[in-house]
Each structure stands twice: as C-alpha cells, then as structure tokens.
Amino acid sequence: MAFEFSGDSPIYLQLIRMIRQRIVAGELAPGSKLPSVRDLAVEYGVNPNTAQRSLAELEREGLVYADRTSGRFVTRELGLIEKVRKDLASEQIAQFIQQMQSMGFESEQVITIILEKWREQYGNH
Amino acid sequence: MAFEFSGDSPIYLQLIRMIRQRIVAGELAPGSKLPSVRDLAVEYGVNPNTAQRSLAELEREGLVYADRTSGRFVTRELGLIEKVRKDLASEQIAQFIQQMQSMGFESEQVITIILEKWREQYGNH
DNA sequence: ATTAATGTACTAAGAACTTAATACAATAAT
DNA sequence: ATTATTGTATTAAGTTCTTAGTACATTAAT
Numbered sequence: 001m002a003f004e005f006s007g008d009s010p011i012y013l014q015l016i017r018m019i020r021q022r023i024v025a026g027e028l029a030p031g032s033k034l035p036s037v038r039d040l041a042v043e044y045g046v047n048p049n050t051a052q053r054s055l056a057e058l059e060r061e062g063l064v065y066a067d068r069t070s071g072r073f074v075t076r077e078l079g080l081i082e083k084v085r086k087d088l089a090s091e092q093i094a095q096f097i098q099q100m101q102s103m104g105f106e107s108e109q110v111i112t113i114i115l116e117k118w119r120e121q122y123g124n125h
Numbered sequence: 126m127a128f129e130f131s132g133d134s135p136i137y138l139q140l141i142r143m144i145r146q147r148i149v150a151g152e153l154a155p156g157s158k159l160p161s162v163r164d165l166a167v168e169y170g171v172n173p174n175t176a177q178r179s180l181a182e183l184e185r186e187g188l189v190y191a192d193r194t195s196g197r198f199v200t201r202e203l204g205l206i207e208k209v210r211k212d213l214a215s216e217q218i219a220q221f222i223q224q225m226q227s228m229g230f231e232s233e234q235v236i237t238i239i240l241e242k243w244r245e246q247y248g249n250h
Numbered sequence: 251a252t253t254a255a256t257g258t259a260c261t262a263a264g265a266a267c268t269t270a271a272t273a274c275a276a277t278a279a280t
Numbered sequence: 281a282t283t284a285t286t287g288t289a290t291t292a293a294g295t296t297c298t299t300a301g302t303a304c305a306t307t308a309a310t
Binding site for chain 1: 257
C-alpha cells in the first residue's frame with residue numbers, strides 16, 4: 001500500500017497513533033487479530049523493524065498483546081480502550097481550545113465554524 | 126530559559142510553529158523586532174544553527190524578514206498574517222473534527238465539552 | 251517429523267537532525 | 281576609524297530514526 005507518512009515526526013510514532021486511533025475508534029475490534037509484523041510492514045510500506053517498534057509500544061500501553069506464534073491481537077479490556085479514548089479526546093480538546101483561543105477566536109465563533117464544517121464533512125451527526 | 130521541546134518532532138519545526146503562532150496571535154506585533162539569532166537560541170535553549178533554520182523558514186513564508194545587520198522583524202503585511210491565521214485555524218478545525226468524529230463523538234457532545242472546558246480555561250469569552 | 255508462520259533479536263549502514271566551533275560580510279554605534 | 285552586533289555560511293561530530301539483512305525460538309498446520 002505504501003501509506004504516505006509525514007516527515008514531521010518519526011514514522012514509528014505516526015504508526016502508533018494510527019493504530020491506536022483505529023482501536024479506540026472501534027475499527028479494530030477488541031480481540032481481533034492484527035496483521036503480522038511483516039504484513040503490517042508491507043501494508044504501510046515501512047520496514048518490519050519499524051512496525052515491530054510501533055507494536056511493541058502499543059503492547060506496552062496494553063492496547064495489544066502478542067501470543068508467541070499465533071500473532072497479535074487487540075486487547076479485550078474494554079475499560080482500557082475506553083480510558084485511552086477519553087484521554088485522547090481530552091487531550092485533543094484541550095490543545096484545540098488553547099490554539100484557537102491564542103489565535104484570538106471566541107468560543108461562539110469556534111462553535112459556529114465547527115457545526116458548519118462538521119455538516120460539510122459528515123452530515124448532521 | 127531552556128524551553129522544553131517534545132521529542133516527537135524536530136526542534137526546528139516546533140520552533141517554527143511557536144513563533145508562527147505568536148505572530149498570528151498578535152503577541153509578536155507586525156513590524157516589531159525579533160531577538161537576534163543568537164539571543165533567540167539562548168532564549169529557547171537551542172543551537173544558533175537550529176534557530177537560524179527556523180527563522181529562515183519563517184522568512185520563506187514571508188512572516189518575517191531580515192535587514193542585513195539591524196536584525197529580523199515581523200512582516201508588516203497584515204493580509205499575509207491574517208491569511209496564515211485563517212489557514213491555521215481551518216487546518217486545526219478540520220483535523221479536530223476528523224479526529225473526534227472517528228472516535229465516535231457526536232457534534233453536540235463535542236460542542237458541550239468545548240464550551241465547558243473553554244470556560245474552565247479562560248472564562249466565558 | 252516436517253514445514254510454515256509467528257514474534258523477537260541482532261548488527262550494520264545510511265539519512266536526518268542537532269550541536270559545536272569558527273569564520274565572514276555588512277552596518278549601526280562609538 | 282574602530283568596535284560591536286547582526287545575518288549568514290561552513291565543517292565536523294554525535295544522536296536518533298530507518299532500512300536491510302539475517303537469524304533464532306515457538307507453535308500451528310501438514
């Protein structure tokens with residue numbers, strides 16, 4: 001596939017964020033099997049070592065686990081997934097508010113733009 | 126001073142973002158003088174070469190300009206600053222919406238949380 | 251028993267970023 | 281005129297990230 005990574009940060013970090021995101025979004029279901037290190041590397045167009053590094057970090061977080069020769073799986077600890085989801089959301093929101101505020105936007109203005117763009121991107125939900 | 130940079134992306138990029146941010150926020154006024162390369166390096170605790178690199182990029186964007194021996198200044202082109210400000214805001218909002226949406230948040234939910242946190246952080250404005 | 255697929259580990263090389271240490275050119279300040 | 285300050289340029293070394301290549305241990309599949 002050869003996904004296009006940004007040169008702004010290390011690939012292994014970008015890969016961590018992408019997989020973490022797909023997990024908390026439910027796109028990668030709890031307990032479901034992940035591609036093998038080698039397949040994941042091919043899928044994203046990176047070196048197996050880089051994929052391994054990202055997976056090892058996600059494992060450290062507890063979001064995935066490895067069964068020695070059957071492969072890697074998304075954790076079944078729904079509580080953990082939900083916690084990570086909430087933490088990510090909180091962080092996102094705090095950073096977002098800080099940025100917009102420092103650029104001189106008012107809360108009402110931001111709300112208006114968000115609702116507008118949200119509809120543009122995904123319809124009214 | 127020795128500002129604390131994240132290890133997640135190159136320092137010169139983080140520095141670019143910080144200065145750009147301060148310019149569009151109006152904290153660094155149009156036409157105002159920036160610290161010299163060497164002073165800026167001390168101020169942020171980075172190597173002069175790194176500071177130089179960041180400033181050169183901001184210059185390429187037109188946000189700052191250099192007068193050979195009197196130093197560097199924030200551009201006086203208000204239109205450009207405003208354009209960058211709007212571009213940054215658009216980008217921020219689009220990314221934010223995409224993230225929150227993919228994590229399964231509804232727009233109303235996001236609006237509620239934003240208003241709540243905005244008041245926490247900055248009061249009702 | 252053999253084979254294949256899995257996670258894991260290791261070494262080596264190259265690329266990008268950062269720092270260090272100088273040096274030069276231009277001009278404002280003295 | 282001299283000095284100090286500014287931006288700019290260059291070379292070298294060290295660190296981190298990435299890729300490449302190879303190898304081993306374990307277990308499911310055959």
